[in-house]
Amino acid sequence: MDIVLIVKSIIIVTIFAVSLGIAAYETYFERVIAAFIQDRVGPDRAGPFGILQPLADGGKLFFKEDFVPTLADKWLFILGPSISMLTALMSSAVLPFGDTLNIKGQLIDVQGMDVNIGILWVFGIVSLGVYGILIGGWASNNKYSLFGAIRAASQNISYELAMGMSLLAVILVSESLSIKAIVQSQHGINWHIFHQPLGFMLFVTCALAECNRTPFDLPESENELVAGYHTEYGSMKLGLYLFSEYINMFISSAVIASLYFGGYNYPGIDVVHDFLIKQTNDVTGHNIATGIGILVFFLKTFFFIFVFIWVRWTLPRFKYDQLMNLAWKWMLPLSVANLIIEAAAELTPMPFLASWVGLGILFLAYIIFRPLFLKRKLKQNLQ
Amino acid sequence: MQYLELLKNMSLVQWAFYFLSVTTLFGALGAVMSKNTIHSVLYLVLTFFSISGIYIMLNAQFLAAVNIIVYAGAIMVLFVFAIMFLHLKGDHHGFDNTIFVSALTAVGILGVILTLAIKKAEHFRVDVNNFNPKIGLIENLGDVLYKKYLLPFELVSILFLIAMVGAVLLAKKEK
Numbered sequence: 001m002d003i004v005l006i007v008k009s010i011i012i013v014t015i016f017a018v019s020l021g022i023a024a025y026e027t028y029f030e031r032v033i034a035a036f037i038q039d040r041v042g043p044d045r046a047g048p049f050g051i052l053q054p055l056a057d058g059g060k061l062f063f064k065e066d067f068v069p070t071l072a073d074k075w076l077f078i079l080g081p082s083i084s085m086l087t088a089l090m091s092s093a094v095l096p097f098g099d100t101l102n103i104k105g106q107l108i109d110v111q112g113m114d115v116n117i118g119i120l121w122v123f124g125i126v127s128l129g130v131y132g133i134l135i136g137g138w139a140s141n142n143k144y145s146l147f148g149a150i151r152a153a154s155q156n157i158s159y160e161l162a163m164g165m166s167l168l169a170v171i172l173v174s175e176s177l178s179i180k181a182i183v184q185s186q187h188g189i190n191w192h193i194f195h196q197p198l199g200f201m202l203f204v205t206c207a208l209a210e211c212n213r214t215p216f217d218l219p220e221s222e223n224e225l226v227a228g229y230h231t232e233y234g235s236m237k238l239g240l241y242l243f244s245e246y247i248n249m250f251i252s253s254a255v256i257a258s259l260y261f262g263g264y265n266y267p268g269i270d271v272v273h274d275f276l277i278k279q280t281n282d283v284t285g286h287n288i289a290t291g292i293g294i295l296v297f298f299l300k301t302f303f304f305i306f307v308f309i310w311v312r313w314t315l316p317r318f319k320y321d322q323l324m325n326l327a328w329k330w331m332l333p334l335s336v337a338n339l340i341i342e343a344a345a346e347l348t349p350m351p352f353l354a355s356w357v358g359l360g361i362l363f364l365a366y367i368i369f370r371p372l373f374l375k376r377k378l379k380q381n382l383q
Numbered sequence: 384m385q386y387l388e389l390l391k392n393m394s395l396v397q398w399a400f401y402f403l404s405v406t407t408l409f410g411a412l413g414a415v416m417s418k419n420t421i422h423s424v425l426y427l428v429l430t431f432f433s434i435s436g437i438y439i440m441l442n443a444q445f446l447a448a449v450n451i452i453v454y455a456g457a458i459m460v461l462f463v464f465a466i467m468f469l470h471l472k473g474d475h476h477g478f479d480n481t482i483f484v485s486a487l488t489a490v491g492i493l494g495v496i497l498t499l500a501i502k503k504a505e506h507f508r509v510d511v512n513n514f515n516p517k518i519g520l521i522e523n524l525g526d527v528l529y530k531k532y533l534l535p536f537e538l539v540s541i542l543f544l545i546a547m548v549g550a551v552l553l554a555k556k557e558k
């Protein structure tokens with residue numbers, strides 16, 4: 001068989017296994033960090049430091065009674081969690097985890113596939129992800145599940161718009177839809193976060209909302225909706241829902257890392273690459289440099305996973321009207337403004353300076369017009 | 384036996400195409416025939432998905448992605464949302480005469496269009512050797528849209544804007 005095919009399949013299987021493994025250990029670290037923030041001990045029974053806790057959880061979920069409510073739509077009830085899991089796992093196919101590996105003279109990307117619609121693929125899969133929740137919530141034939149499902153749908157649609165708009169600014173600057181090309185355009189320390197801090201903030205907020213994480217976890221807010229869309233679920237079907245949330249978290253952290261934090265790029269990547277090639281030979285040096293890049297990528301991803309968990313245990317949940325106001329009245333206009341500023345900055349000879357000047361002008365305009373806006377709102381409230 | 388030989392000789396691409404065609408038709412039939420509105424919508428999503436697969440086979444990746452994002456991801460979610468929210472049970476009248484006549488007309492028109500399309504396709508057979516396989520990729524699409532068809536493209540976007548403003552106006556309560 002072709003060596004490229006073999007290496008490629010090994011890479012794909014590894015990516016699959018790694019995303020499952022990371023998702024499993026996210027649950028552990030979520031509990032550890034929550035315990036730290038709330039000054040508790042956290043999981044400490046299964047293995048040293050409770051490190052086998054995900055296995056124990058998985059075992060527990062597997063051995064529970066697998067059951068379908070009488071009045072539920074049986075096939076859709078099963079289809080819901082399956083779709084959630086499927087869509088969560090599909091999006092990692094286009095993420096570049098590292099640069100190329102040199103194996104027997106062939107350069108092989110450390111990536112499932114490098115399609116030229118890369119980021120649109122992720123976006124499409126994410127927009128399909130909501131079907132899992134919608135179908136599951138509806139099929140349960142339970143009011144609270146249905147409310148959860150409807151909330152999830154409206155929230156995802158609302159935040160997808162702002163997400164797409166802030167994404168457009170990145171695509172505009174890097175001139176490609178392929179995530180590999182986007183990462184390559186941020187070579188060294190030329191990361192997009194420095195060009196588009198506003199776009200980055202919008203994107204992270206939208207990613208939180210798309211993953212249904214706190215403060216956007218209204219679909220499963222337990223004080224209003226029992227448990228939201230998975231009220232009727234138990235056993236491994238519930239496990240799939242919960243697990244797909246953690247996989248989504250990993251994927252969105254990886255996407256944020258590659259869109260705004262340069263993916264596998266780090267300052268001085270060329271120096272390290274040349275140094276390693278000089279120390280060893282062309283092939284080994286290149287492969288070790290790629291390995292360092294993969295490590296850097298995972299460090300960035302882990303940092304964002306940590307941010308996701310940190311936010312969850314720090315911020316309280318939004319009210320529903322606040323959520324919608326934030327999406328439609330703040331994030332969407334801001335992301336359009338961000339897109340216009342970045343597009344205009346691209347046309348000037350100094351895009352970096354121009355984008356910061358543009359953002360400064362936007363901020364100034366906000367400060368100047370804020371009193372007027374508030375006055376009008378006050379008048380409306382008085383009437 | 385002859386058919387079995389045919390099946391054996393089918394290439395991978397042909398298998399993929401027939402699989403996608405069957406799922407498309409299955410989804411479309413399911414959307415029309417199922418009694419439950421939600422099931423109908425979900426079948427329609429399946430149809431969109433398989434049509435996207437066919438787009439990918441035609442090397443039109445951008446179209447496939449946009450089809451999934453816009454139709455399967457946004458419009459159909461809104462459909463499901465509205466159906467769930469309004470609790471539409473789906474009024475099933477069964478097949479009366481009007482439905483029969485309109486279905487017949489639709490099938491007739493579709494038949495005419497398909498025959499014409501097939502006739503035309505035979506006329507302009509694609510030159511396999513000189514065909515540019517990158518024609519469906521986004522770079523080429525953007526080039527054509529923003530250079531050759533700039534005016535229609537801009538007009539369409541203005542139309543969209545007008546439709547959006549109209550929708551907002553309709554949704555707003557009169558004071």
